[in-house]
Amino acid sequence: MSLKKSAFIGITIVLVGILIIAVMVANKPEPPKKPVKDVFPLVEVISPEAKPTTFEVEAHGVVMPRTETTLVSEVSGVIQQVSDKFVVGGFFRQGEILLQIEATDYEVGVEQAKARLASERAKHAQEKAKAEQAKKEWDLTGRSRENAPIIALREPFLLEAKANVLSAEADLKKAEQKLARTVIRAPYDGMVKVKSADVGQFVATGTQLGSTFAIDYAEVRLPLTDQDLAFIEVPDWKNNNIESKVVLTANYAGEKRLWKGKLVRMEGVVDAQSRVHYVVVRVADPYAVLNENNQAPPLKIGSFVTAIIQGKKEDNLVKIPREAFKDLNNVLVSDKDNKLYKRRLEVVRSQANDVYVRSGLQQGDRIVMTSIESPVQGMSLRISGETEPEKVNSPEEKKESYAQKNQ
Numbered sequence: 001m002s003l004k005k006s007a008f009i010g011i012t013i014v015l016v017g018i019l020i021i022a023v024m025v026a027n028k029p030e031p032p033k034k035p036v037k038d039v040f041p042l043v044e045v046i047s048p049e050a051k052p053t054t055f056e057v058e059a060h061g062v063v064m065p066r067t068e069t070t071l072v073s074e075v076s077g078v079i080q081q082v083s084d085k086f087v088v089g090g091f092f093r094q095g096e097i098l099l100q101i102e103a104t105d106y107e108v109g110v111e112q113a114k115a116r117l118a119s120e121r122a123k124h125a126q127e128k129a130k131a132e133q134a135k136k137e138w139d140l141t142g143r144s145r146e147n148a149p150i151i152a153l154r155e156p157f158l159l160e161a162k163a164n165v166l167s168a169e170a171d172l173k174k175a176e177q178k179l180a181r182t183v184i185r186a187p188y189d190g191m192v193k194v195k196s197a198d199v200g201q202f203v204a205t206g207t208q209l210g211s212t213f214a215i216d217y218a219e220v221r222l223p224l225t226d227q228d229l230a231f232i233e234v235p236d237w238k239n240n241n242i243e244s245k246v247v248l249t250a251n252y253a254g255e256k257r258l259w260k261g262k263l264v265r266m267e268g269v270v271d272a273q274s275r276v277h278y279v280v281v282r283v284a285d286p287y288a289v290l291n292e293n294n295q296a297p298p299l300k301i302g303s304f305v306t307a308i309i310q311g312k313k314e315d316n317l318v319k320i321p322r323e324a325f326k327d328l329n330n331v332l333v334s335d336k337d338n339k340l341y342k343r344r345l346e347v348v349r350s351q352a353n354d355v356y357v358r359s360g361l362q363q364g365d366r367i368v369m370t371s372i373e374s375p376v377q378g379m380s381l382r383i384s385g386e387t388e389p390e391k392v393n394s395p396e397e398k399k400e401s402y403a404q405k406n407q
Contacts, residue, residue, distance in 0.1 A: 042382045043370035045334050048318040048361060055231040055311035055349060055356075059222040063286065063303045065213035067188065073203040074181040077101040082199045086210065090192045091289055099184040099197065099209060106179040113175040117168035124161035131158045188214045189290060193301075218286040218299060220248065220261065222307050223276040231349060232311035234266050234279060246281045250305040252297050259283055259299050263309060281307060317348060318357045324367050325355060332375055336364030340372070340379045 081100040085092045092098065131154040138148050150156060194211035197203055224232075235242040244263040249256060261283040270277055285291050286299040299305075324331050333343050345360030368381070 040380045040382045041370070041372055042384055043334065043368050043372070044384045045366035045368055046321075046324075047366050048320060048357075050316040050318050052313060052315050053317040053319065053356060054313045057224065057228045057232050057309045057311050059224055059228070059307045059309065061220040061222045061281075061305060061307060063218050063220055063283075063299055063301055063305060065215070065301050066217055066219050066282070067190075067214040068193070068211065069187060069190075069213070070211050071098070071184060071209040073101065073184075073197075073205060073207045073209055075101060075106065075178055076204045077103075077105070077182065077202070079197055079199050079201050079203060082197075086192055086195060088192055088195055091215070091287070092186045092190060092192070092212075094186055094188050096186045097183055098186055101182040101184075101203065103179055103182040106175065106182055109175040110172065110179050113168065113172035117165070117172050120161070120164040120168040124158075124165045127154065127158045127161035130154050184209065186212070189216055190214045191287070213301060215285070215287050216290065217282050217284045218301060220281040220283070220305060220307060221267075222279050222281060222309075223271070223274065224279055225276055229277060232263070232309050235264065236266060237268075245310045247308045247310075248281070248283065248299070248305040249308070250299070250303050252303075257297050259286070259296055259305075261307075281309075314348065314356075314358075316358070318361065320345075320355050320357055320367055321369070322350070322353055322355050324369055329360075332368040332372065333361065333365040334368055334381050334383060335362070335366075338381045338383055340368070340375055340381050341365075341377060342375070 078101065079099055080102045081097075083092070083096065083098045084090075085096065086098045134152060134154045135145065138145060138152060145153070190212045192210060192212055196211075197207065197209040203209065233242045233244050246261040246263055248259040248261055250259075251257070261281045263279055264282045265280050267278040267280065283299055285294050286301075288294040288296050288298055320331065326332065329344050329347055331343055331345060333341055335341060343360050343362070343365065345357045347355055348358050349356045366383075370384075
């Protein structure tokens with residue numbers, strides 16, 4: 001076989017092979033087409049509900065006594081007796097004797113003052129009798145008393161005797177007062193905070209004996225911002241009948257405890273540095289010793305407490321978690337057709353975790369809580385927990401599906 005004939009046969013075989021492959025490729029059935037399914041963002045939503053809302057304002061403060069007194073000796077002497085209740089933390093009733101100073105010298109002083117008063121009264125009686133005698137003797141002269149010299153009627157002597165009686169009465173009163181001051185009594189129902197003196201100790205006038213505080217009620221001074229004042233009822237100098245309820249919380253004996261109080265007044269000065277207002281909350285019977293029905297644990301002076309002040313009541317406010325807000329006033333919502341929209345809301349009060357809204361939402365709106373990277377107005381959403389509706393094919397899609405099945 002010649003070389004030309006061999007080359008021709010080889011080329012022919014190659015061409016025939018290429019032609020067969022081309023025909024096979026051309027007659028290959030097309031793979032079935034799957035419908036393209038749109039994937040919309042899957043989001044979680046909450047359904048807002050308008051409700052009546054009573055605002056609460058939180059503040060922090062320290063429990064202080066309404067009255068604190070430093071006991072000071074008004075006389076000098078040796079402390080003769082000390083009450084068993086005159087110890088740090090001791091509870092006493094108003095009028096009870098706390099300390100007693102040696103009173104012998106002051107009892108002697110009272111007796112001496114009484115004796116001097118009796119003597120001066122006797123002298124006054126004598127001068128009064130002499131003055132009456134002098135008037136009678138002057139009348140015997142037949143002249144008018146109006147023209148009589150005051151010495152002749154002994155008026156200056158009578159006035160001096162009367163003045164001496166008044167002076168003696170004052171000395172007696174002073175001596176009795178000093179004697180009474182040898183007994184130190186409780187000025188109110190209270191407790192001992194500091195004990196500075198004890199039995200057998202000599203104290204001079206002005207010596208500090210201790211410190212006490214009243215326990216009929218305690219006070220808590222709370223700082224409030226100007227915005228806080230807009231949501232609570234605060235008594236002022238024109239209307240002091242308002243008493244907003246307050247709940248105080250603090251840890252006691254390893255547990256969180258509650259106490260009830262009332263907001264009773266506002267201080268009249270704004271702090272120059274922090275620019276806050278101060279209000280005062282009162283807690284009755286903080287140590288639960290004056291009222292037998294008071295079963296609350298003791299609220300000790302100096303305790304740090306958190307106060308929740310019950311404020312004003314508003315109708316038809318929507319409470320929304322703060323995390324739903326994309327900025328100060330705007331949120332993303334899903335309407336009744338599961339379309340995404342941006343709403344601008346009227347915010348009434350913003351707190352650490354929640355925001356209260358008065359208006360801005362439409363009927364059927366649900367707040368979108370899921371973060372969306374590129375939100376587009378009107379885009380479709382898939383709602384978590386809702387069943388997606390089945391997609392209805394168009395006539396063209398039905399024909400294409402039927403052709404694929406028959407191939």
